[in-house]
Amino acid sequence: MCGLVGIYSFKRNILDRKEYIKKCLLTMKHRGPDSHAIWHNNANYISGFVRLSIRDISNHGNQPMLSNCGNFCLSFNGEIYNSEKYKALLIREGVQFASSSDTEVLLYALKSWGIQFVLEHFDGMFAFAFYDLQKNELLLARDRLGIKPLYIGFDKNESIIFSSQYDHIINYASIQQEAFDPSSIGTYLQLGYIPDNAGAINKTILFPHGHYAVINSAGYTITQYYSSVKSVLSQQVLSEALIQKAAIEQLVSDVEVGVFLSGGVDSSLLAYLVNNKQPISAFTVGTNDAYSDETNDATGFAKRIQMNHQVAKVTEQDFIETLEDNTEAYSEPFADFSSIPSLVISKFAAAHVKVILSGDGPDELSYGYYRNIKLLHAGKYFFDNNLAKVAKLISGRFTSKYPFLDSRILTQKDFYTYYYQYLFLFGSSWVPAIFKPACAEAYFLQNIRNNSMQDVTQQNYMHTVRDIELNLHLQRVLLKLDRASMFHSIEARVPYLSNNIVDAAMAAGIQQHINGHEGKYFFKELLAQKTDHDYAYKQKKGFLVPMAAWLRNQIKADVYDKVLNMPADLDSMFNRNQLIKLLDKHTKDGKDFSGIIWSLYALVNWYNKHYNKQILRS
Known part of the structure; x- marks a missing residue:
């Protein structure tokens, strides 16, 4: 690295x-x-x-x-x-x-x-x-x-x-x-x-x-040279042995290796499979927020498999003090504020090891997001004629027959664009109001549209869902991981994205990935065999920061100042009146538009830190 x-x-x-x-x-x-x-x-x-x-x-x-x-x-x-x-x-x-x-x-x-x-x-x-x-x-x-x-x-x-x-x-x-x-x-x-x-x-x-x-x-x-859309069906079968082989191969190193352990399915399974072959240290960062903190789960799991486990508890002030590092670490515009806890845990792990294994990948490979399950059940309705779509939308409003439908099935030109919008930041509906120019369509969305089949066959449209997840959403996840880990000089590896696992996951049928309303079914079942059903199927939490509250309190003044006083070459792209309205709706009316507001704030911070970097221009 x-x-x-x-x-x-x-x-x-x-x-x-x-x-x-x-x-x-x-x-x-x-x-x-x-x-x-x-x-x-x-x-x-x-x-x-x-x-x-x-x-x-x-x-x-x-x-x-x-x-x-x-x-x-x-x-x-x-x-x-x-x-x-x-x-x-x-x-x-x-x-x-x-x-x-x-x-x-x-x-x-x-x-x-x-x-x-x-x-x-x-x-x-x-x-x-x-x-x-x-x-x-x-x-x-x-x-x-x-x-x-x-x-x-x-x-x-x-x-x-x-x-x-x-x-x-x-x-x-x-x-x-x-x-x-x-x-x-x-x-x-x-x-x-x-x-x-x-x-x-x-x-x-x-x-x-x-x-x-x-x-x-x-x-x-x-x-x-590689396309998930055109990937050849693999002879590999998704199995415990295949995952363990990939994980063990990624232990190769002349320095000490550790693993991030969040307490969720993917990191727990990875930690188990690696530690079962070679003792390894796990690293968890927790907070005092009962909703998002998973240190108890992670600690209990580590004890169960007799794994060396390092835990750090961080405060809200620790996170806020990371904001400046966050701007420095990302030399491109980046607006996923989960980068902040990623930097915190990377700093913690870097004090002990030089290489870390991360559990990223199964959510995108194996339909681990709620939006994936929603599309499994509702995707076919996109291919109905408009009259049938309207009828189902009306019926869904008064009954529970079509719980996954939304009105966008009437307005999007194709299934690719329809699903693409599921990946947008929370609050991105404000973009047409605050931003004057047209937005570019992502290169890989065009690539997928040009190289895949759009029809009512569930196998085909669910493949499209996974291709979009891998080529667009996963990229944000990987960008976050690389910049956060490397900022603290630690190499992050992602065993679940080894060639053989990816190929096997792509070749597996939908039923191996989704069972009823449970996505990532293969990985959950495998973990359940190693622990218990309740641990493997518990509700996903995620490592959150209270950004909505910070934007109303701790960093409110700085956000207003920077967003409403952008550098001229950014300011010309935005509608100032709408920006004021957006900020006021969030800070004064109690609405949550933290995703889009943070993206604006991060953009200006990036501009000030990296766009005119004097050490490079001097």
Whole structure:
């Protein structure tokens, strides 16, 4: 787990950019505090790297890493969990390794077998830049589901800059004068982040997950190599053994590994399966709020499986003191305020371990949200004619026959748009009133619409639901996890998103995922076998912060000041009268619009902290 940055120029020598690369390394030292280095070809390519040493913590694992012949250079952020299998094959082919790192395996695999083989067979989380000196060709790639970040900027001097942090892109000399992309800001207000293949600033993007780019003197191409929509049915079967194998593989490390334990289904099952094979420490953060606190559940579970368990109780003041860190940690606009407790627990765990396992993934893979169950029962009605829809809506208003229906089935152009809106922030209905420009539709929503079937077959429309969850909602979850953990120099791994588990979950029938009104059924049943039914099927709580109250009290004055006095290039996009109305409705009338208000506040804070970052512009 590390950070990378680099520049490829089509026409000019970029050695004068070395000072900028140095500044970038300084500003992402938290991603890699153990070492840093820069490599260039004395011409048109330069790459910098900061390292968080996890596997082969000696200098042999440092990056950018050169091949023995000196013709290939790799900068790689992430982990390859099945690297030992391919290392053995490379040794048979005559490769001599200088380290025990997965980076070196990836380097020689790309050199020997090429990008297509690597992306098809390697299981891991990654963003990497692989440069071929003889071809003057750069390959950029991001993992299948977007666990690791990669941002791209296209500058007017015909160069491409890439980085693990968005602030490095937008403060680059020839990009910093680019205007905002209003449609992407609109998408941010809806989703709480700016999704793949878009950016807050023109000529910048979050490089899309499941894609790779080839960049050379002829230009560049971006190719999608993985699609959940088109994924081939796997021969793997979703099973305890499969999950445990993936979890154990992700324990590979030369430093201590821990696990987040929330007390919920996913983290508890993960902790059980790992601890059953290898003792591991679990970390839980709790509050004094009885509704959201799960420390008692987590503690009881840890005792039951005889697991070393570290618990920290935090106060509301602890959370508020994290607000400044929250702005610093997210160098792109980000509006999911569950990032605040994510930062708190990452800081707590980082005092004990350098790698953490996280239980993210099953909710999106296995229909774990209430909205998924709602669509299972109501999705078919979207495909009725309008007269039948109206009749069912009227009937549902006076009876309990159609409890899951809502009026949006009459207004949305297709099922994809209909479900997409389920992912919007709470209070996003205000966006048309407060925001003047049109909002862009997310790239992966278009991708799914163009590559899947829309019909009344439950199997098909539920696949669409899961594709949207994986490619849009999960991205916000993973972005939050990466930035929060890396801000405290801790590597977060997500075993449930290993290739084999994802493939098996995609191949499994709906009945294996949903039973009646219970989603994520396979995972709950498996946990119930290890604990008991009540623990596995208890109501999901989540780790919440009282943001609605904070916006009315502790940070009210600052929110009003920043939202109503935005910088000019943001202010021009908004309707000030409606902003005042929105704030007053929340703070004075007792309404809860915390989601959309926080997104506005976070946007201005991001602008002030990252858009004009003086250490990068000086």
